[in-house]
Amino acid sequence: MTATAPLENASEAGPDSGKPAGRGRLRPRIPARLRQGGLPYLLLLPAVLLELLIHIVPMVFGILISFKGLTLFYIRNWSTAPWTGFDNYKIAVKIHQPIGQALLHSFWVTLEFTVLSVGLSWLIGTAAAILMQEGFRGRAVMRAVFLVPYALPVYATVITWTFMFQQNTGLVNHVLHDQLHLTSDKSFWLIGSNSFWALVIVSVWKSWPFAFLALMAGLQNIPRELYEAAAMDGAGVWQQIRKITLPSLRPVNQVLVLVLFLWTFNDFNTPYVLFGSAAPHQADLISIHIYQSSFITWNFGEGSAMSVLLLLFLLLVTAVYLLVTSRKRGDADA
Amino acid sequence: MRTNRVFAATALVAALGLTAAACGGGSSDDSSGTSGSDKGVTLTYWASNQGTSLGNDKQVLTPELKKFEQQTGIKVKLEVIGWADLLNRILAATTSGQGPDVLNIGNTWSASLQATGALLPFDSANFTAIGGKDRFAASAIAASGAAGQDPAAVPLYSESYGLYYNKKMFADAGLQPPTTWDELNADAKKLTKGDVHGIAVEGSNGAENIHHAFVLAKQRGADWFDSSGKPTFTGDANVAAVKQYVDFVASGEAAKGDAEYDQNQTITDFATGKAAMMMWQSAAASIKSHGMSQDQYGVVPVPTQTAGATGDAGVTSMVAGINIAVFKSTKHQSAALKFVKFMTSTPEQKLLNSTYGTLPPVTEAQSDPAFQTPDLKTLASVLSKSAAPLPQVPNESQFETTVGAAVKDLFADAASGKSVTTASVKAALEKAQSQMPAS
Numbered sequence: 001m002t003a004t005a006p007l008e009n010a011s012e013a014g015p016d017s018g019k020p021a022g023r024g025r026l027r028p029r030i031p032a033r034l035r036q037g038g039l040p041y042l043l044l045l046p047a048v049l050l051e052l053l054i055h056i057v058p059m060v061f062g063i064l065i066s067f068k069g070l071t072l073f074y075i076r077n078w079s080t081a082p083w084t085g086f087d088n089y090k091i092a093v094k095i096h097q098p099i100g101q102a103l104l105h106s107f108w109v110t111l112e113f114t115v116l117s118v119g120l121s122w123l124i125g126t127a128a129a130i131l132m133q134e135g136f137r138g139r140a141v142m143r144a145v146f147l148v149p150y151a152l153p154v155y156a157t158v159i160t161w162t163f164m165f166q167q168n169t170g171l172v173n174h175v176l177h178d179q180l181h182l183t184s185d186k187s188f189w190l191i192g193s194n195s196f197w198a199l200v201i202v203s204v205w206k207s208w209p210f211a212f213l214a215l216m217a218g219l220q221n222i223p224r225e226l227y228e229a230a231a232m233d234g235a236g237v238w239q240q241i242r243k244i245t246l247p248s249l250r251p252v253n254q255v256l257v258l259v260l261f262l263w264t265f266n267d268f269n270t271p272y273v274l275f276g277s278a279a280p281h282q283a284d285l286i287s288i289h290i291y292q293s294s295f296i297t298w299n300f301g302e303g304s305a306m307s308v309l310l311l312l313f314l315l316l317v318t319a320v321y322l323l324v325t326s327r328k329r330g331d332a333d334a
Numbered sequence: 335m336r337t338n339r340v341f342a343a344t345a346l347v348a349a350l351g352l353t354a355a356a357c358g359g360g361s362s363d364d365s366s367g368t369s370g371s372d373k374g375v376t377l378t379y380w381a382s383n384q385g386t387s388l389g390n391d392k393q394v395l396t397p398e399l400k401k402f403e404q405q406t407g408i409k410v411k412l413e414v415i416g417w418a419d420l421l422n423r424i425l426a427a428t429t430s431g432q433g434p435d436v437l438n439i440g441n442t443w444s445a446s447l448q449a450t451g452a453l454l455p456f457d458s459a460n461f462t463a464i465g466g467k468d469r470f471a472a473s474a475i476a477a478s479g480a481a482g483q484d485p486a487a488v489p490l491y492s493e494s495y496g497l498y499y500n501k502k503m504f505a506d507a508g509l510q511p512p513t514t515w516d517e518l519n520a521d522a523k524k525l526t527k528g529d530v531h532g533i534a535v536e537g538s539n540g541a542e543n544i545h546h547a548f549v550l551a552k553q554r555g556a557d558w559f560d561s562s563g564k565p566t567f568t569g570d571a572n573v574a575a576v577k578q579y580v581d582f583v584a585s586g587e588a589a590k591g592d593a594e595y596d597q598n599q600t601i602t603d604f605a606t607g608k609a610a611m612m613m614w615q616s617a618a619a620s621i622k623s624h625g626m627s628q629d630q631y632g633v634v635p636v637p638t639q640t641a642g643a644t645g646d647a648g649v650t651s652m653v654a655g656i657n658i659a660v661f662k663s664t665k666h667q668s669a670a671l672k673f674v675k676f677m678t679s680t681p682e683q684k685l686l687n688s689t690y691g692t693l694p695p696v697t698e699a700q701s702d703p704a705f706q707t708p709d710l711k712t713l714a715s716v717l718s719k720s721a722a723p724l725p726q727v728p729n730e731s732q733f734e735t736t737v738g739a740a741v742k743d744l745f746a747d748a749a750s751g752k753s754v755t756t757a758s759v760k761a762a763l764e765k766a767q768s769q770m771p772a773s
Binding site for chain 2: 191277
């Protein structure tokens with residue numbers, strides 16, 4: 001009731017004012033100064049406010065905290081925590097000291113994990129998208145099945161993987177050891193050095209459908225005539241993929257690879273559900289590492305400093321990536 | 335038209351006002367704290383997971399909360415939280431001030447949470463309100479906050495570690511339950527055959543790891559923090575303690591797979607005859623749920639380095655248990671204290687502890703026949719004679735996580751055949767110590 005009343009009023013206000021519709025209707029409310037160019041800014045205001053509230057303010061708080069000695073003693077009122085200047089940053093980057101060393105270690109682990117996971121996801125996604133282009137019986141069902149990992153809640157899928165990776169009772173060892181006799185002993189997947197591979201496998205399984213989806217959409221935009229013409233000229237399938245498909249997909253790939261990189265680098269859910277808050281040394285991803293520094297050892301200042309460093313790194317990667325890819329596109333256009 | 339608009343605006347404001355009032359429901363009449371009636375107040379209670387599942391806890395606690403409501407007119411909204419989430423939830427509640435009124439905490443976290451200042455201190459007035467401090471066992475009170483300060487919580491359920499052994503397997507092998515570690519190792523080796531192992535441990539469970547590391551270091555006369563609260567993880571005795579524990583897997587007395595256990599699989603292995611021994615706190619209910627009856631196993635104190643050791647060398651368990659605390663920011667302090675009084679009353683203590691298979695920290699309840707089973711009598715005697723509280727220092731919760739994780743990694747090394755040496759243990763503990771924030 002209350003919602004409809006003002007609307008009725010508004011509709012009645014038009015004819016009452018006796019002025020023509022359109023620009024004239026705004027005149028009584030919007031001051032002249034705004035009318036001359038301020039209106040777009042006024043319309044942007046809600047978005048700017050929300051952006052401030054959701055992203056900028058928490059980020060500023062995060063940066064502020066990174067300059068404070070915020071430990072459990074100050075959690076209830078973080079503003080009273082003492083200022084420590086750049087101390088938290090110094091501790092985080094001293095790579096010959098244990099904390100810096102551990103951070104650097106997890107940085108390398110994360111980088112290795114991200115490159116592998118994104119690379120494999122992209123490869124599988126591309127292959128699947130190309131294969132799915134051809135019409136065949138059951139293609140719709142196959143496409144739907146391919147998207148299942150993407151549609152399921154992350155927690156559910158990862159927890160299922162933890163069951164499958166159990167050393168004693170897991171499906172993975174049952175297949176590798178009991179059925180195929182590929183391993184001499186039942187391997188550990190959730191602790192020790194294999195944990196890194198467990199992480200990569202789950203991550204790829206989770207991310208490739210997104211690559212598949214994006215690339216499939218990209219493939220729809222390539223005119224069929226190109227392939228027909230190439231076939232007429234005697235180009236084989238492989239040549240068609242190299243000369244037509246991949247170059248045409250470049251714009252999609254540019255966005256796809258960047259997004260996958262950022263998501264994978266920052267992934268928290270997969271390692272957390274797979275290993276809990278204490279990840280094995282070999283699979284100590286930076287997101288979990290920072291979480292541990294902040295929330296488990298209750299040292300929020302240090303954790304924030306690490307987060308800011310991570311943010312700077314990702315900004316740098318994104319900037320370089322965009323610069324390189326846009327230059328390439330410029331070259332291609334020219 | 336104008337009146338229409340005014341009417342609409344008024345209605346909107348009124349509606350918003352009503353919503354706001356509904357959100358703050360009940361807060362207006364009870365902000366005075368201790369005086370006045372608490373009838374109609376609703377408390378929020380975060381209970382830790384004590385039973386076989388979160389649902390089981392709800393079944394156990396709901397009738398008791400109803401009973402409390404009938405007695406006092408105070409409603410209690412129950413939320414049972416698993417151990418993996420509890421500390422984080424408390425932390426979030428502390429930061430935001432949006433917490434429950436009453437909550438359970440692991441007693442080893444008492445000093446850490448006390449340091450945040452989020453919990454209501456139990457000074458003499460608050461203790462009087464719940465029936466007095468001397469109703470509780472001294473060892474349980476010692477694990478409720480830093481020495482020299484008013485406790486930050488009150489003991490609710492007490493537990494201690496004992497060595498559980500499979501009677502039939504011991505009898506078949508002609509063995510007696512061990513009293514020293516040498517005996518235990520010899521027994522475990524003898525009992526390990528094929529898929530059956532002498533002992534089972536919970537290698538990926540950080541809290542378990544530090545409980546054993548604590549006792550094994552204590553038996554060597556060492557602590558994990560010095561008197562000023564600084565960590566001393568890398569002392570020779572601490573390194574030796576961790577190595578002794580990890581060696582169960584390294585030597586094959588425990589199964590390699592134990593390195594991965596963190597969901598009480600140890601109890602399953604023990605109850606299904608895959609392991610002859612385990613060190614555990616109050617496991618009767620869980621063992622029973624896996625089909626092993628009470629007469630099939632025995633409980634003795636955890637071994638010591640030499641037989642009949644006393645003092646620190648004779649410590650066989652940490653003082654385990656769960657405390658109940660009141661959030662300082664509660665608007666219903668007097669109702670919250672009434673609830674704590676109810677939960678720690680003798681009848682409730684008897685009922686709840688016997689249901690959960692734990693020991694009542696309220697001395698008056700301890701003589702109840704429910705706690706006179708052979709295993710609980712052993713555990714009660716351990717608690718009163720040979721248990722010591724974990725270090726009650728602010729950094730305790732970090733100690734649990736950093737050292738717990740270090741031991742987990744060492745177990746992984748042992749399981750994958752990498753040798754675990756004094757040097758590698760020391761390096762792992764050095765790393766853990768470096769992660770401890772300065773306090």
